[in-house]
Amino acid sequence: MRLTSFRYPAVISEDQCKILYMCKGKPYATLVRTVCVFMADSETYDVIVAGAGMAGSLAAGIAAKNGLSVLLLDRNGPETAGKKNNWGWTCGDAVAGSHIDYITAKTGITFSKPGLDLKVDGVYAFSPDLGAKYLFDGVGYILDRPEFEKVLLDFAIKNGAHYMSHFEVEGPIMEGSAVAGIFGKDERKEHKTFKAKLVIDALGVATVLRRRLPDNPYIEKNVDIEDIESTGRYIYEFDLDHEDLRYYDPKNALIHLNQEMAPGGYGWVFPKSDGKINIGLGVQKRSLDIRNQKLGRADSVQSLIDAYVKWNVTVKNPRLFDKDHNSKGIWSVAVRRQMGSLVADGYMGAGDSMAMPNPISAGGIGPALIAGVLAGENAVRAIGNHDTSVKGLWQYNIDYNEAYGQKTAGMEVFRTFMQSLNNASLDYGIRMFLTAKEASDITLGTIPELSMMSKFKLVLKGASNLTAFSNLVYVLKKMKELNQVYKEYPQSPDQFAPWKKRVETEIHEAKERFKPNPL
Ligand SMILES: Cc1cc2nc3c(=O)[nH]c(=O)nc-3n(C[C@H](O)[C@H](O)[C@H](O)COP(=O)(O)OP(=O)(O)OC[C@H]3O[C@@H](n4cnc5c(N)ncnc54)[C@H](O)[C@@H]3O)c2cc1C
Numbered sequence: 037m038r039l040t041s042f043r044y045p046a047v048i049s050e051d052q053c054k055i056l057y058m059c060k061g062k063p064y065a066t067l068v069r070t071v072c073v074f075m076a077d078s079e080t081y082d083v084i085v086a087g088a089g090m091a092g093s094l095a096a097g098i099a100a101k102n103g104l105s106v107l108l109l110d111r112n113g114p115e116t117a118g119k120k121n122n123w124g125w126t127c128g129d130a131v132a133g134s135h136i137d138y139i140t141a142k143t144g145i146t147f148s149k150p151g152l153d154l155k156v157d158g159v160y161a162f163s164p165d166l167g168a169k170y171l172f173d174g175v176g177y178i179l180d181r182p183e184f185e186k187v188l189l190d191f192a193i194k195n196g197a198h199y200m201s202h203f204e205v206e207g208p209i210m211e212g213s214a215v216a217g218i219f220g221k222d223e224r225k226e227h228k229t230f231k232a233k234l235v236i237d238a239l240g241v242a243t244v245l246r247r248r249l250p251d252n253p254y255i256e257k258n259v260d261i262e263d264i265e266s267t268g269r270y271i272y273e274f275d276l277d278h279e280d281l282r283y284y285d286p287k288n289a290l291i292h293l294n295q296e297m298a299p300g301g302y303g304w305v306f307p308k309s310d311g312k313i314n315i316g317l318g319v320q321k322r323s324l325d326i327r328n329q330k331l332g333r334a335d336s337v338q339s340l341i342d343a344y345v346k347w348n349v350t351v352k353n354p355r356l357f358d359k360d361h362n363s364k365g366i367w368s369v370a371v372r373r374q375m376g377s378l379v380a381d382g383y384m385g386a387g388d389s390m391a392m393p394n395p396i397s398a399g400g401i402g403p404a405l406i407a408g409v410l411a412g413e414n415a416v417r418a419i420g421n422h423d424t425s426v427k428g429l430w431q432y433n434i435d436y437n438e439a440y441g442q443k444t445a446g447m448e449v450f451r452t453f454m455q456s457l458n459n460a461s462l463d464y465g466i467r468m469f470l471t472a473k474e475a476s477d478i479t480l481g482t483i484p485e486l487s488m489m490s491k492f493k494l495v496l497k498g499a500s501n502l503t504a505f506s507n508l509v510y511v512l513k514k515m516k517e518l519n520q521v522y523k524e525y526p527q528s529p530d531q532f533a534p535w536k537k538r539v540e541t542e543i544h545e546a547k548e549r550f551k552p553n554p555l
Pocket of ligand 1: 089131205240242267269366388401
């Protein structure tokens with residue numbers, strides 16, 4: 037028998053256990069703010085994967101396929117795999133075709149309908165006055181998310197991961213500085229601990245594992261509220277009032293930049309099969325507060341979503357499409373660079389738990405899929421080498437950085453810059469300063485050399501816009517510098533601290549220069 041502290045997780049000795057037991061004379065002992073419960077020795081695995089969303093199911097499947105003993109835990113049953121919250125799967129469900137191809141190449145999983153609900157030719161972003169548009173991303177899919185997630189969970193289970201559903205993870209078990217397992221409650225609400233050589237945190241944005249790690253030099257426990265978008269959507273059937281491809285396009289996903297409608301974020305209309313839509317928006321809380329104050333309004337994310345649906349002149353008689361009870365919901369997305377390190381002793385993170393979504397688009401499906409694969413592969417490598425220390429897991433940082441992560445810090449700076457521009461500046465800037473190709477390159481994290489055409493247009497417009505133009509030049513330079521810093525990502529943990537400092541200094545400088553200014 038051993039005693040486990042749930043609030044401040046630490047496995048303590050049997051003697052300490054007896055003292056507590058005798059104090060209270062019953063099998064539950066409450067000491068100050070620590071809840072202690074007796075329990076049988078924990079089951080032990082090679083890997084525990086907490087969270088059976090996209091990142092978790094892929095990591096678990098790959099680890100199990102390569103012979104590791106894997107416990108995959110989630111609060112959902114298999115029929116609701118990957119459901120984020122009581123509302124449902126709450127997502128725009130748009131993913132680039134290249135990310136789906138990546139998963140197929142790495143795992144052999146082939147996707148089709150119903151998981152891939154609709155193929156789109158591209159994603160277009162519109163300026164607030166709808167007068168300019170640019171390609172935000174290429175060919176992609178709008179997913180039927182519940183169906184897509186079932187395919188991934190199936191992959192994990194078929195490859196031998198032990199899936200425990202209806203399990204609420206409550207925190208990490210620490211042994212010294214290393215994560216040694218997790219504690220939580222099973223479907224009968226009984227306390228349980230499980231131990232493993234490695235814990236993979238795939239619990240999504242609200243993760244109780246990362247947030248309850250002890251202070252450590254590698255992984256931040258908290259995300260700044262200014263780096264979070266509060267975002268929600270409906271899935272609707274509707275009647276098409278009339279055709280206007282600026283509002284609804286059955287072949288393309290549309291994004292509407294508009295600081296009054298979606299302060300600090302954007303609205304979207306993504307087409308689904310059989311004339312349905314996924315329609316919603318995201319906001320930054322601080323931008324929303326400033327906007328409400330300036331307009332004397334008290335709008336919430338929900339009221340803004342409803343106003344956005346009304347604003348859309350093509351959408352008549354919207355009716356909730358409630359397959360899987362997934363037609364409506366609000367949730368959060370982090371829009372910053374991913375955590376500087378994705379590993380600590382005995383611990384790895386993948387997907388939203390590590391703030392992986394693209395800081396400009398908030399697209400987190402692609403990064404979660406990529407990270408899930410790489411986390412699984414690196415778990416296999418580290419356990420094969422008998423080393424799940426931060427050093428033994430470090431290669432995962434390097435792999436993720438190369439596969440996706442190295443452009444996100446620059447994108448975070450660009451997002452901050454965008455949030456400092458009002459509608460008039462966005463209209464002007466998108467039309468005058470950038471060619472469509474340059475704007476699209478930026479959203480993909482590639483830094484364009486501003487074309488002669490852009491510079492020529494600026495000269496024609498005279499000096500009054502020089503500040504705005506020089507801000508854009510500053511941002512592009514800063515993005516380039518940050519991309520370079522990430523190219524020099526530390527090859528081992530001992531070089532991490534000074535590198536992290538460099539990143540923080542660069543980001544801080546940019547955030548001091550650009551403050552939210554929606555109106
Ligand atoms: C409104 C909205 C729109 C979005 N639109 C897009 C989009 O169009 N395209 C895109 O690419 N991205 C989009 N995103 C982001 C995308 O949805 C996420 O990046 C993605 O779901 C991350 O996957 P994940 O596997 O990391 O985590 P999640 O999908 O959050 O999965 C986490 C899993 O862990 C489980 N879990 C959590 N806590 C516990 C616990 N304590 N105990 C047990 N189980 C637990 C959950 O139930 C869930 O099954 C959007 C997000 C929102 C909120």
